[in-house]
Amino acid sequence: MEQEKSAAQANAHKGVWIFAEQRHGQLISTAYELLNVGRRLASDLNAELSAVLIGHKVAEHAQALIEHGADRVFVHDHPMLENFLEEVYSRLLCELIQKAPPDKFLLPASILGRSVAARTAVEARTGLAADCTELSIRKDSGLLNAVRPAFGGNLLATILCENSRPEMATVRPMAFGRAQRVAGRQGEVVVVKVEPERFKTRTRFVQFVREDSGEQDIASCDKVVSGGRGLGASKGFDLIREFAHTLGAAVGASRATVDAGWIPYRHQVGLTGRTVRPKLYFACGISGQIQHLAGMSSSEVIVAINTDPEAPMMKLATFSIEGDLYEVVPAIIGELKHRRGDAVTHNSTNSN
Ligand SMILES: Cc1cc2nc3c(=O)[nH]c(=O)nc-3n(C[C@H](O)[C@H](O)[C@H](O)COP(=O)(O)OP(=O)(O)OC[C@H]3O[C@@H](n4cnc5c(N)ncnc54)[C@H](O)[C@@H]3O)c2cc1C
Structure with a gap:
């Protein structure tokens, strides 16, 4: 009986959806990452890929979503949707799910995505696999293999949602690359009318306060210099900051240093921190435990600086420098400054 019900449900639910998160009217990169993985899943199912956009003055992003792989974009655009309210966003998602039921629905495992996904899954009476890092389609059943670290x-762990639809998953930011743009790609834009009574909530938006640390963000910078317990003390991050500043990089950290109170949590890279995919990642005094690697192993070039040649990070790294970071890092900074100085002299000579 349960199987008959789920088969009937599966037939009524079609296509793959992604939630295209925007902040302050701008799409964030997870939208393009979800389009990338969503496109692959939709192709494996021979199904369509749709993106759902909610906000104010966001309709202009529909074409970008189509050019990055969406066949259809559902747009909810209203001044009352400018600021995120979980109750409203999940209500709109649930209504859309009822009107045009999808088979799979992917959302970003961002702060916003996690909260709206959980509420939507409960209201839509379906299952949710959280913080997935791999997604694929089962050949025999068409079910979603939602894989996440445990x-x-x-x-x-591979999580299956066999008996309810849509199968929902939140996807870890940076777990997938961005979809390629195909300029001029055509698709359908569906503008969803939002009735004013949909905005009735028990919560209200008061204010958005931006934290301005003046530092580069580890998730968006293409170079990251991270420090670990090998720094020995919180003061060691002064050297890491100087290194990062010289290189134009963001400052990352291992959990050991965050737990020790040497640096705030927003710098933590890893399983319980943030995932980064920079072009260049420096690991200074970081052993490379699996939980740290989970957040940075997809970096293009990894340089490890460690006194222990047997440390896992030294084995993983593209370039391993065996030595005391308090000798190696100042030497690299000195060389970078020297080369930059040469370049300045060279340029100024040319311009004269
Ligand atoms: C559920 C769970 C989630 C976790 N999540 C995360 C996470 O998100 N991110 C994370 O980072 N960890 C996480 N951890 C912790 C993780 O297991 C490790 O404990 C942590 O990553 C170790 O940090 P570290 O490499 O800085 O320290 P250590 O493992 O102590 O390594 C220090 C390294 O520094 C080297 N060293 C010492 N002195 C010097 C020197 N002068 N010069 C150069 N090298 C030197 C040593 O040889 C050593 O390799 C998690 C653990 C659990 C159980």
């Missing part, structure tokens, strides 16, 4: 990253 038990502190020591295991990868």
Whole structure:
């Protein structure tokens, strides 16, 4: 009986959806990452890929979503949707799910995505796999294989949602690359009319306060210099900051240093921190435990600086420098400054 019900449900639910998150009217990169993985899943199912956009003055992003792989974009655009309110956003998503039921629905595992996904899944009476790092389609059943790290990253758990639809998952930012743009790609834009009574909530938006630390963000910078317990003390981050500043990089950290109170949590890279995919990642005094690697192993070039040649990070790294970071890092900074000085002299000579 349960199987008959789920088969009937599966037939009524069609296509793959992604939630295209925007902040302050701008799409964030997870929208393009979800389009990338969503397109692959939709192709495997021979199904359509749709993006759902909610906000104010966001309709202009529909074409960008289509050019990055969406066949259809559902747009909810209203001044009352400018600021995120979980109740409203999940209500709109649930109504859309009822009107045009999807088979799979992917949302970003961002702060906004996690909260709206959980509420939507409960209201839509379906299952949700959280913080997934791999997604694929089962050949036999067409079900979503939603893979996520479990038990502190020591295991990868595959989660199936067999009996309810849509199958929902939140996807870890940076777990997938961005979709390629195909200029001029055509698709359908569906403008969803939002009735004013949909904005009745028990919560209200008061104010958005931006934290301005003046530092580069680790998730968006293409170079990251991270420090670990090998720094020995919080003061060691002064050297890491100088290194990052010289290189034009963001400052990352291992959990050991965050737990020790040497640096705020927003710098933490790893399973319980943030995922980064920079072109260049420096790991200074970081051993490379699996939970740290979970957040940075997709970096293009990894440079490890460690006194222990047997440390896992030294094995993983593209370039391993065996030595005391308090000798190696100042030497690299000195060389960078020297080269930059040469370049300035060279340019000024040319311009004269
Ligand atoms: C559920 C769970 C989630 C976790 N999530 C995360 C996470 O998100 N991110 C994370 O980072 N960790 C996480 N951890 C912790 C993780 O297991 C490690 O404990 C942590 O990453 C170790 O940090 P570290 O490499 O800085 O320290 P250590 O493992 O102590 O390594 C220090 C390294 O510095 C080297 N060293 C020492 N002195 C010097 C020197 N002068 N010069 C150069 N090298 C030197 C040593 O040889 C050593 O390799 C998690 C753990 C659990 C159980």
